[in-house]
Amino acid sequence: MKNTLFSQSVIEEYFHKIDTATSLQQLHDFFSSSKEWLDWLKFHKKIEYDSYNKSKKMLIQHIEKRSEMLRIMSTAKSAIPFWRYFLIGFFILVCIILLFNTSMWFDRFVFHADLPQNPSSGKMVLPFRGILKDADGIAIDTKKDVYFAIYNTPYEGSVLYSGFCVGENGIVPEYNGVFTVTLGTDCGMKPIPEEIFDNNASLYLGVRIDEAEEIAPRYKISTSGYSQDTALLGGLPPGTINTSIPFIDERGSIVIDAESPRIQSTSGIFSLEGQTLSLQTSENTPGNILFQPGIGGNTVVTSGNLGLGDLTPKTRLSVVGIEPYSAIATLKNLATVDEPETSVLNLALATSTDGSNATYVNFYSHATNDELGDLVGSIRLNNNAVVYKTSAADIAEYFQVYEQGPFLPGTVMTISGKGIHRGVAGEPVVGVVTNSAGYVGNMTSKEDHVLIGLVGQIKVFVSTVYGVIHTGDRVGTSNMKGYAAKMIDDSGIVGHALEDMDTQSKAFSNNRCPQESRNMRDDSGNRISCGKILILLE
Template sequence: MNTLPKLTLGLIKAYQAEIARSGSTATAKRKMVSLKKFLDWAAKEGKIQDVGFKIYDSESKNQNERISAKKAVNTRFSNLYKRYRSIPGTSYLNIAILVILSSALGLGIYNQFFKNTTNPFAATSLIRPNRYLSFQGRLTNQFLNPITAVTSVVFTLYDAASAGTTLWTGTCDVTPDTDGVFSTLLGSDCGSEISSSVFSDNASVWLGVKVAADAEATPRIQIATVAYALNSETLKGYPASSSATINTVPVVNNSGQIVLAVSSPKIQSTTGTFAIEGQAITIQTPSASNGNVTIAPDGTGQLNLTFTGASPGSGTGMVNATDANLTSGSLYYGSVASDASGYNLLQLQSGSSLTNKFVVDSAGNSSQSGTLTFGGTATIQSTASRALTLGGSTTGNITLNPLNAVAGGYVAPNTTNVTDLGTSSLLFRNIYGTTLYQGTNQVCDESNNCNFATGTNYWQLNTLTLSPANNTYDLAIGGTATSSAKFQAFALEKAADATSRLAKLNSSVITTGTLFEATASAITSGNIIKLGQGGNSAFSGNGLYMDFDNTGGGGGTFTGNFLKFDDATTTKFTVDASGNVGGAGVGQFGGITTTIFSRFGTAASGHALSVASDVLVGGKLELDGTFFLDGGTIANSAGTGTITFSATPTTSSNALSASNWLIENTANVGQAALIVNQQKAGDIFTASASGTPKFTIQNDGDVNMVGDITVGGGNINTGNIAFVIGDATTDGITFTTDGTGNGEYTFSVDGIGDADLDWGTGAGQIDVTDVENGSVNILLETEIDASS
């Protein structure tokens, strides 16, 4: 709501009277001048009508009253002067007064300008005056007759006319003259020296006098002020000097200066605040002295510059540093000579609630809350080719406003064609612009038409996606044709044949290294490479196809790997040029649940492993179940090895500690449980103990054994062949019994041949003995050949 039209001359005058009453004249005048300027502006802008307000100060306002008062005073003075002139002899009185004034004036001028004054000098080693008082009195008796005899007198100084505190006391004998008059020096002839505090600490001092045995006389005598002035030419012995040196009192000289002529003088305040006050204060060194001005607060003391003005009087600044001759160094310089940190070299704050506006910390980092403006051409740069970063963890958007937003302003590198925008690892997410140029060639315009030259538009931008203007175009990089391009992206829509492909990488230059590389250093999960059809149509092709001789002409030999997977430079899985598969871990086929051992299949029935060729086990083959041989032969493929059955797989021993090898036939009646068919010249069967043969069935059927043969019943039948016990190397044959019964040894024949006891051609005999009873019977059921 606009209230300016309500301003009236009466309201303004009321305001003028109020500020004149409540403030000083200067303040009231300043406020009224400001109000007058505002009213003039408001009237000029048409906000209000001119109310005819004029400023009158208090002198102008009361001018008539003062003139009237002066006239009244002049009238009264004129009447008094007429009465004075009517008195007889006033003319002589006037002359006398004039002579007196002239004499006084002449004497003053003489004493001030012509009389030679003496300058007192103090001794080099100051000697203060003695502090004592001169006292003179007269002693009389009760008849007022003079007392001339030596009399004891007590003198006492008090701080009050009665009672009070004793400041000093002294007792002495005085010798009056014939008239009873005596004189003495208190503090010298009478009593000890008077302390300086008696006069410096007390505004008034009284003297009490007591004569002999009488009471102290009353009233006490007040010491006159003149008694404090122990000397008049020096101040406590210190002479005044307009060029003060040691032990002199400085004075203001004729130039209004206090001069201290001593070397390295010092003005010191031992307590409180030492203040220097003046209309204006200058601290300077003499011209051409090249002296320094040092202000050095001690400890945690501060140098505080406190201002109360609304603006600097000179129109520059509240703190100014000027030097018209500076050619080197710094106008402002500050240093912190330590390696400490955490402080600010400069901190500027403002606001009713103080906040930082400009700060430079101990590391030289600067921050400001406002706008940084440069006058003229300016450069922001770092030293020693160090990186320069705009923005940090707390920075919002950064806006560049060249040429104050006038069309044609630009942000450009300092040197053409040497500066990149972004790096291979520090990318801009999006780049927005109305028109895009490559050199002098326009690439895209403001209507999203993109081309490499003027004329036909070959590119289009749609929802942040850049694509060829015609979606059937192919994209080739590194060449202009499919045969020379290093990278190609094909439009599948142009052909639906076996040669259609989404992208093609083609190189005829690279002889070693990597043709295609995809890395993601920050990825921690997901897929590095993912291939898929991207739909649900039937698919009968290859998910991944490799052909290292795709011309079919039998070129160079492929000796590398189709696949090779490494982890931390250690190979874990390979598929070589021959199709051999190698893996550092276990294999799982027929299922996806890995175990600590390799297996083929997870079915509960059927064959988990079925092969059409040989299965080679280079190590040990462990069977946890039953081993079935459906119709083949267990053989050594090389024909020279040994097949060993062992209860302990880690050794070659065939000793059985907790079980035995069982060959059992429970189904095929009439079949042998174990058939050994030796088709070569070697032994049919050999049984060993600790590597030593104990039982052998030779190729011709002979049985060789080491040890005894125990027949637990039955016969040893040989058929239609001779049964021979022993040979030419046999030392002897012994037939024994176990000693529990009658042992019989029967040699029977089948009626065809003879049963011979033949010990060959050597010398020998048949001994028949009974090792138990000492005798034996021989029963012969046939005749004994005499020749035998």
């Protein structure tokens, strides 16, 4: 049966609580619990659709009626400004909207002791909400004896006030273990003496179910901001409703229950100060953090280091990230003009223009979270000019080739009527295939293009076919495709050797020669050896 959990007596009990609410805070609490109970029944299909709608309409009627009564009662005490009427009307409107837009409502019951309220001079009451669960965490829906005690210490200590709901007055959870009770008035409890709140900076509420031990830890009761009329602060009730004073909850958080709250300073400087400040969006519903100064204003960090992805920045600006398929920083100037002043980045040094050591940019590799890594290049000042420093050695360009690859670094390349290919004797030399260029031109990603070094120092494939090469020897093309050798005429020069061929080392052997050339012999009849030496291209 869908109506098994829906009891007319329960909804009438809610109506009774609404009809006897003494403040907007209580009205909100009773409205919240009744609203959630009805929505829970609907979600679990424990109530008929007609009964659900009928109960919602009746709930609205009781809310409107009691709100009007509270207004009349307040008017009898003192004249109320117009904005108070507006707030009461706004509260009623919010209740109606929330009832008919369940997807906009989110509430959560936990054990929670609200701020103390002062319905009559010298006497205090304390609204309390909680959830009854057994040892397995399953909600309890049966009547239970509940005992309450107020202390001024979180552990042990003397009882300053006690009350209970037992026997016929035992607490019956409204649904899913949720219950509400007002200490100092419900279950025949005597009011809480006001001096308990006056004489104690901190108070703690202990709760015991049946004959079990007191639940630990005790619940801290907020006494900050207490005055002779704690139920109204600045004319508004403290609590979580939109028309209430923001309050500090049990976690020390300032709670502002509004869709888009704002803290605004109308003049002067608005300051936030603390040993450490943290701004973060909700983990459940992440959003952006926006810094937006007014027109003509600036966002300024006056001291310290700024880290983006770096919790311990060692420079004024440190950006750290792990992005294997993208950059970690992007600078754009979207201006479409073409003027000398149009640029993306300005780098400036205060060093004299005749300096030659100060750097504009340093480049590192093998970086870690703690270390910059190995310096591989830089852009530095150089006597009223700029110089680019790199550990690479040659200047290269991409050239189209007509042969099939691969073309290993160190391969000599020449040109014929068909185009560029592995070098052979008698043809003009283009350069040497490289993977260590310090400057690269004609950048392309086409597969039929090869990066060829034109100027500088490059490791080149050589052989002993025309003899052993020594430092300073001229090196040129040979009858082994792609391999250089000691020059025997003036044609096909590649460059000058910067080191000797050490034919006794493992770096040179017959096995390092191309397969088709391993049977070749030098002028002395010895099998040739092949390897690489450093050559200055010419």
